[in-house]
Amino acid sequence: MKRKNKLLLCWLLVFAVYLLGSCVNKSEKKPNEIISGEVWRDINGNFINAHGGGILYHEGRYYWYGEFKGDSTYRLERVKSWECWRADAQGVSCYSSTDLLHWRYEGIVLASLPNDSLSDLHPSQIIERPKVLYNDKTRKFVLWMHIDSPDYEKAVAGVAVADSPTGPFVYLGSFKPNGLDSRDQTLFKDTDGKAYHICSTDWNKSLMVSLLTDDYTKPSGVYKRILIRQKREAPAVFKRKGKYYLLSSGCTGWDPNRASYAVADSMLGTWSVQGDPCTGTDADKTFYGQSTFVLQIEGKDEYIAMFDRWNKTDLIHSSYIWLPIEFTDHNMVIPWKERWSLDLKNIK
Numbered sequence: 001m002k003r004k005n006k007l008l009l010c011w012l013l014v015f016a017v018y019l020l021g022s023c024v025n026k027s028e029k030k031p032n033e034i035i036s037g038e039v040w041r042d043i044n045g046n047f048i049n050a051h052g053g054g055i056l057y058h059e060g061r062y063y064w065y066g067e068f069k070g071d072s073t074y075r076l077e078r079v080k081s082w083e084c085w086r087a088d089a090q091g092v093s094c095y096s097s098t099d100l101l102h103w104r105y106e107g108i109v110l111a112s113l114p115n116d117s118l119s120d121l122h123p124s125q126i127i128e129r130p131k132v133l134y135n136d137k138t139r140k141f142v143l144w145m146h147i148d149s150p151d152y153e154k155a156v157a158g159v160a161v162a163d164s165p166t167g168p169f170v171y172l173g174s175f176k177p178n179g180l181d182s183r184d185q186t187l188f189k190d191t192d193g194k195a196y197h198i199c200s201t202d203w204n205k206s207l208m209v210s211l212l213t214d215d216y217t218k219p220s221g222v223y224k225r226i227l228i229r230q231k232r233e234a235p236a237v238f239k240r241k242g243k244y245y246l247l248s249s250g251c252t253g254w255d256p257n258r259a260s261y262a263v264a265d266s267m268l269g270t271w272s273v274q275g276d277p278c279t280g281t282d283a284d285k286t287f288y289g290q291s292t293f294v295l296q297i298e299g300k301d302e303y304i305a306m307f308d309r310w311n312k313t314d315l316i317h318s319s320y321i322w323l324p325i326e327f328t329d330h331n332m333v334i335p336w337k338e339r340w341s342l343d344l345k346n347i348k
C-alpha cells in the first residue's frame with residue numbers, strides 16, 4: 001500500500017473510533033440524568049404509563065399520577081371535524097419515588113370498569129389529566145380528572161378520594177363545575193390550604209378557576225373565567241415568590257403547538273399573558289410536547305415543567321419531557337435540554 005493510502009486509512013480509523021465513542025457516550029444514560037422524549041422505565045424495567053400526569057409530594061415521597069392507557073390506539077371515525085385518536089382508558093396509575101429518577105409502580109389507583117358500560121369509568125370513556133391533592137383537614141387524598149364521552153362532548157370533571165396516596169380511590173361521580181363544561185384540567189393547592197380547580201371551559205375558548213370547598217371535593221361556587229376567548233388548554237399552575245403562574249398549550253388536539261404562560265397576584269385575580277416561555281430547538285412547538293404539570297421540588301426554589309410528547313397513533317407509547325424552569329425576576333424561561341442531571345440532595 002502506498003504511503004498516502006496508509007495515511008488516509010489511519011485517519012479514517014481514527015475518525016471511526018471517534019464516531020463510535022461519541023455515539024456510545026450519547027446513548028449511555030447516567031444514573032441521575034433526565035432524557036426528554038425517551039422511553040422512561042420504572043425500577044422494574046417496565047415503561048411508565050402515566051400520561052397527562054401530575055405529581056404530589058407527601059411525607060418524603062413524590063407520587064406521580066397519570067392516565068394508564070390501553071394497548072391499542074384507534075380513531076373514532078364518527079367524529080369528523082377533528083382526529084379523535086383514542087386508547088381505552090384503563091384508569092389512573094401511580095408511581096412513587098424519593099429522587100424523581102427511580103419510580104416504583106404503585107399500581108392502578110382508580111381502575112376502569114369494563115363490566116359497567118354505563119359508568120364514567122368504562123374503558124370506552126375518557127379519563128384524562130388526573131391530579132391529586134392532600135387535604136390536611138379531612139386527611140384524604142382527593143383526585144380530580146377530566147371525564148368525558150368517547151367523542152369529548154360530555155365535558156365533565158370527576159372526583160375520587162382515598163385514605164392513602166396509593167389508593168384505592170373511591171369514585172364520587174362527575175359533574176359540570178359551576179354548571180359549565182370542563183375538559184383539560186388541573187388542581188392547585190395554595191400555601192393557605194385553599195385549593196382550586198382550573199379547567200378549559202366554554203368549548204375550550206376560555207379557562208375557569210374555581211375555588212374548591214374545604215374538603216376539595218366540589219367547587220365552592222366562587223369562580224372566575226380567565227384568559228377569555230384565548231383558546232388555551234393543558235393548564236399547569238404553580239406559585240413562586242408570591243406570584244401565580246399558569247402554563248398552557250393551544251388547542252390542536254394531540255398535535256403540538258406553541259406554549260404560553262400567564263402571571264397573576266392571586267388565583268382569582270387578573271391573569272396577564274406573558275407569551276411563550278420555551279426557547280431552543282422546536283420551542284415554537286413546545287419541543288413537540290404539551291404541558292401537563294409544573295412540579296416544585298419540595299422546599300426548594302426549583303421547578304420542573306412536565307410535558308407529554310403525544311404519539312397520537314400509538315398513544316400508550318407517548319413519551320415525557322421534563323425541563324427545569326429558569327427565572328429572572330417574575331419572567332420564566334424553559335430552555336430545551338435533551339438531557340440534564342437532577343440531584344435532589346445537591347439542590348440548595
Ligand code: GAL
Nearest residue numbers: 052128184233234252253254
Ligand atoms: C388535547 C388534550 C388532551 C386530549 C386530546 C384529545 O388537546 O390536551 O388531554 O384530550 O386533546 O385529542
